Amino acid sequence: MASGLNVKECEASERAVIVAGLPVDLFGDQQLATLVKSYFQDKTLxxxxxxxxxxxxxxxxxxxxxKEKKVAKNVVRQKKYPLAKKAGHTQLTVSHLSEKVFNSVKAILDLSVFQSQVVLESLIMDLKKKIPNLSxxxxxPNGTISVEGSFLAIKRLNESLLSKASSLLEKNKNFISEGRKCNVQSSKNSLHRSDNLVETLRTSVPExxxxxxxxxxxxxxxxxxxAKCKIYETTLSKFHxxxxxxxxxxxTTIWxxxxQVDSQPDTVRDVRKLFEEWSQSLSVELRKETFTFGGKKNSYRTNIEHACELLRSxxxxxxxxxxxxxxxxIGSSSDTYQFKNEVMKLISQKVS
Known part of the structure; x- marks a missing residue:
């Protein structure tokens, strides 16, 4: 059976698109393949x-x-394609095979932790020069600043701040005790999911x-x-x-x-590289859809939650x-589309 991975690995990936929403109840597999080909073979589409x-x-x-990359781009641009009456008035949804979802990250930095050591304006100027892709x-006034850019750029920012903190720690041992005080003061908020990247600069991190x-x-x-890749926990356990x-x-930062004291020194580095490779592969494959509750009735939220639980298995x-x-x-492009479509059907609404 063919899969998306087969397509992605071939040289034709840039000319390939995903077509979801085929009327599987009306036609057989071969008929659907022929229908899709003849439909998109039409030069007007x-x-x-x-x-x-x-x-x-x-x-x-x-x-x-x-056959041509530009055709695939044009087809993806429209996204929605209605089929004729004989095909059940189905609406097809098209997306590019290499479509990425996690392409932008926004974070709130609390740079006040550096305030006693450096001039914050100078620190920001240095960061802008090192990572020009960040906004x-x-x-x-309290040392906070909003930063937005690609995930890789945010990653470089985090590494730069950690490096800066480590160098300052070498120069001033009192910085560690100050970090501990800050940690105690902020412990009440530790259960909340925060956008504060500089939380990683607390005392335990450099050590x-x-x-x-x-x-x-x-x-x-x-x-x-x-949650979904058992190999994560298995690898940690296997290599201790x-x-x-x-x-x-x-x-998310992972240390x-x-x-074991007698473990090979390169083991941790090799495991880190494995996790990096897997995460990079997932960042390309995964897509995220969101159901928002803002301004909606409680019954809407209850129905959405119930539908999600029904479809979980x-x-x-x-x-x-x-x-x-x-x-x-979160899942593959086709899975998340089908999941959202079924949720909306369960609550008698259409996917927007």
Whole structure:
């Protein structure tokens, strides 16, 4: 059976699109493949189709490979395609095979931890020069600043701040005790999911990082990796690695160290590299859909939550995260589309 991975690994990935919402109840597999090809072969809608891959691992989802890259881009731009009456008035949804979801991160930094050591304005200027792809808001009076950019840019920012903190710690041992005081004062808020990246600069962080390895991941990718990929916990157990994880808004920092004194020194580094490779692969494959409750009645929220619970066992590769204001569903592009579509059907609404 064909899969999205087969398409992605071939050279035609940039010419391939995902087509979801096929009327599986009206036609057989071969008929659907022919229908999709003839539909997008129409030059008013698409262009010359090289291949249609169907069936796939996900029911009602096909992969279409066009002869030209520009045709695939044009097809994706419209996104929604209605079928004729004979096809049940079904509406197809098209997305690019390599579509990424986790492409932007916004964080609130509390730079007041540096205030007694450096001029914050100078620190920000240095960061802007080192990471020009980041967008910085004006510095707040209490030392906070908003930063937005790609996940990789935020990762570089976090590493730069950690490096800066470590160098300052070497120069001033009192900085450690100050960090401990800040930690005690902020302990009441430690259970909340915060966007404060500089929380990673507390006392335990530099000490831990010297003994092991640090890894920075997108929070959604980390949650999926830990919840849906058994290999995460299995690898830690197999190589006797201890992990300390801290979620800071959209970024999660993980510290890895050997649990055994006589372990090979390169083991932790190798495990970190493995986790980085898996997370990078997931960041490309995963897509996130969100149900928001803002301004909606309590009954709407209850119905959404109930529908998600009903579908949980059917979509075991989809991660469902419940929050006070919304629900996130994370999985492959086709799985999240189908999941959201079924949720909306269960509550008698259409997917927007």
């Amino acid at each position: 698409g262009g010359e189709v090289e291949e249609v891959i169907y069936p796939t691992r996900t029911k009602g989802v096909a992969y279409v490979i066009f 910085f808001s004006p510095l707040g 831990t990082s010297r003994r092991g390895e640090m890894l920075v991941l997108d929070t959604d990718v980390f949650l999926y990796l830990k 690695i201890l992990s300390q994880e801290r979620v800071n808004g959209e970024v 890895l160290r050997n649990a 059917k979509y075991q590769r989809v991660l469902i995260n419940f929050y006070r204001t919304h629900i996130d569903i």
